[in-house]
Amino acid sequence: MRTAYRVETVRTAERALMDRLPAGTLMARAAAGLAAACADLLPSGRSRRVVLLVGGGDNGGDALYAGARLARRGVGVTAVLLAPDRAHPGGLAALRAAGGRTTTPDAAAAALARADLVVDGITGIGGRGGLRPAAAELARAVAAAGAPVIAVDLPSGVDPDTGEVHGDAVRAALTVTFGTHKPGLLVDPAAEYAGRVRLVDIGLGPELPPGPDLTALEPADVAALLPRPGAESDKYRRGVVGIAAGSARYPGAAVLAVGGALRGGAGAVRYAGPADAAVIARYPEALVSTGLPHRAGRVQSWVVGPGVGDDREARERVADVLDADVPVLIDADGLRGLDPARVRARSAPTVLTPHAGEAAALLGTSRPEVEAGRLAAVRALADRFGAVALLKGSTTLVADPAGGAVRANPTGTAWLATAGSGDVLSGLIGALLAAGLTPLDAASAGAYLHGLAGTHAPVPPMASTITEALPAVWHELLGEPRGR
Numbered sequence: 001m002r003t004a005y006r007v008e009t010v011r012t013a014e015r016a017l018m019d020r021l022p023a024g025t026l027m028a029r030a031a032a033g034l035a036a037a038c039a040d041l042l043p044s045g046r047s048r049r050v051v052l053l054v055g056g057g058d059n060g061g062d063a064l065y066a067g068a069r070l071a072r073r074g075v076g077v078t079a080v081l082l083a084p085d086r087a088h089p090g091g092l093a094a095l096r097a098a099g100g101r102t103t104t105p106d107a108a109a110a111a112l113a114r115a116d117l118v119v120d121g122i123t124g125i126g127g128r129g130g131l132r133p134a135a136a137e138l139a140r141a142v143a144a145a146g147a148p149v150i151a152v153d154l155p156s157g158v159d160p161d162t163g164e165v166h167g168d169a170v171r172a173a174l175t176v177t178f179g180t181h182k183p184g185l186l187v188d189p190a191a192e193y194a195g196r197v198r199l200v201d202i203g204l205g206p207e208l209p210p211g212p213d214l215t216a217l218e219p220a221d222v223a224a225l226l227p228r229p230g231a232e233s234d235k236y237r238r239g240v241v242g243i244a245a246g247s248a249r250y251p252g253a254a255v256l257a258v259g260g261a262l263r264g265g266a267g268a269v270r271y272a273g274p275a276d277a278a279v280i281a282r283y284p285e286a287l288v289s290t291g292l293p294h295r296a297g298r299v300q301s302w303v304v305g306p307g308v309g310d311d312r313e314a315r316e317r318v319a320d321v322l323d324a325d326v327p328v329l330i331d332a333d334g335l336r337g338l339d340p341a342r343v344r345a346r347s348a349p350t351v352l353t354p355h356a357g358e359a360a361a362l363l364g365t366s367r368p369e370v371e372a373g374r375l376a377a378v379r380a381l382a383d384r385f386g387a388v389a390l391l392k393g394s395t396t397l398v399a400d401p402a403g404g405a406v407r408a409n410p411t412g413t414a415w416l417a418t419a420g421s422g423d424v425l426s427g428l429i430g431a432l433l434a435a436g437l438t439p440l441d442a443a444s445a446g447a448y449l450h451g452l453a454g455t456h457a458p459v460p461p462m463a464s465t466i467t468e469a470l471p472a473v474w475h476e477l478l479g480e481p482r483g484r
């Protein structure tokens with residue numbers, strides 16, 4: 001599991017560690033890791049030029065010490081000093097002693113035009129708010145120059161704690177971060193600016209508290225969560241999912257959600273609703289009925305909402321499912337006008353899976369506001385509804401109403417934004433809920449599988465090819481040969 005901590009926690013841990021170590025040790029460790037990453041990215045052979053962008057804090061200090069290491073190996077290093085009088089004195093002396101040069105921002109464009117690599121040390125965890133004008137101008141000059149950028153700790157201009165980006169920020173190919181991930185590195189829009197992220201161990205681990213602010217599942221975590229049928233399993237033990245999706249007008253949503261549930265490993269899928277004929281034609285495995293969901297027979301979870309429409313009949317179906325004493329996932333049309341008090345009053349857990357537009361409607365805010373502040377939005381949803389909230393989008397986030405770390409989904413591709421893709425996800429999570437995973441685990445493992453299937457499906461993927469890609473994803477994660 002990748003873990004990320006907020007700035008406040010990182011600072012406390014760093015202070016505790018620094019108290020036990022000789023002065024400068026942490027920065028030396030950080031600079032060594034940073035210089036190694038730079039060396040990996042630099043072309044070999046010919047004369048190589050690196051430009052350091054150096055702010056007035058320790059982030060700039062890291063860049064200067066790393067630059068000194070590179071200069072000692074024969075790399076041409078030029079440091080652009082944003083605040084020459086505040087540049088880290090030790091780092092500056094080290095760079096100069098190693099033969100590195102310094103210059104001012106007005107000469108930055110010329111230096112950047114010849115750079116093979118740019119090291120962004122303008123701001124790290126000390127950066128707050130949008131970049132100030134001189135720094136913002138430098139960020140624009142870097143973008144115009146086009147050389148690859150390594151960000152020190154964080155891309156300058158992104159908010160370390162929230163992943164928000166206000167105005168200009170540096171866009172990096174790689175971010176070398178120290179001690180622990182910061183939430184902003186795993187949450188869009190900031191995550192997109194960070195590029196690949198490399199974590200350098202500076203010995204901070206033992207000082208960090210057990211509860212991170214954000215986590216991201218890794219393949220082994222997902223494999224450990226996925227239900228595997230045992231010798232004693234029957235369809236009820238593996239989990240029966242109820243699907244109340246689709247309508248005469250939108251039968252496809254029913255078919256896609258049922259497919260997601262079947263490929264989510266459900267023991268059986270019961271479909272309740274008017275799209276019964278379309279469902280059975282595509283999936284003879286499904287048990288179909290046309291009455292209200294509670295008449296469909298025993299299930300261990302319900303999925304309600306995709307393609308149900310918003311007429312009286314649809315509202316009846318949603319209300320009927322909300323009465324069920326099993327975990328319920330609510331998506332799409334089911335989220336329309338959803339009453340927080342009704343969800344809070346449920347006897348079993350609820351999972352909500354809105355995209356940014358639906359989340360905005362549920363929170364009474366705007367879609368751009370949700371997209372700019374995804375972490376705050378997903379926490380607010382979980383809080384308001386007393387439900388696990390999964391906010392779909394460029395970074396899918398899952399928050400638990402009990403608090404704790406928000407999970408950021410590391411898999412997926414922009415191609416997943418295709419009609420019906422969310423219906424597949426809802427069925428998939430429904431199956432994991434029926435198998436007995438906690439709502440947080442079901443939602444985050446489901447998002448992981450769905451994202452991976454989206455990258456496995458032939459380009460351009462369609463919702464049904466995402467479903468078809470799921471078996472290969474299960475095999476990959478479980479590491480078991482097909483058919484075992």
Ligand SMILES: NC(=O)C1=CN([C@@H]2O[C@H](COP(=O)(O)OP(=O)(O)OC[C@H]3O[C@@H](n4cnc5c(N)ncnc54)[C@H](O)[C@@H]3O)[C@@H](O)[C@H]2O)[C@@H](O)CC1
Binds near residue numbers: 062153
């Ligand atoms: N504290 C430690 O133990 C360690 C810190 N390290 C480095 O130190 C960094 C934190 O250093 P600092 O606390 O000095 O903070 P930073 O260097 O991240 O930021 C402070 C500097 O940025 C400027 N600044 C802040 N907001 C700005 C804005 N919006 N626009 C333009 N400039 C802005 C400030 O005026 C100041 O000069 C970490 O990110 C990491 O790179 C590493 O050396 C590892 C060890």
Ligand SMILES: [K+]
Binds near residue numbers: 121123153155156
């Ligand atoms: K930086």
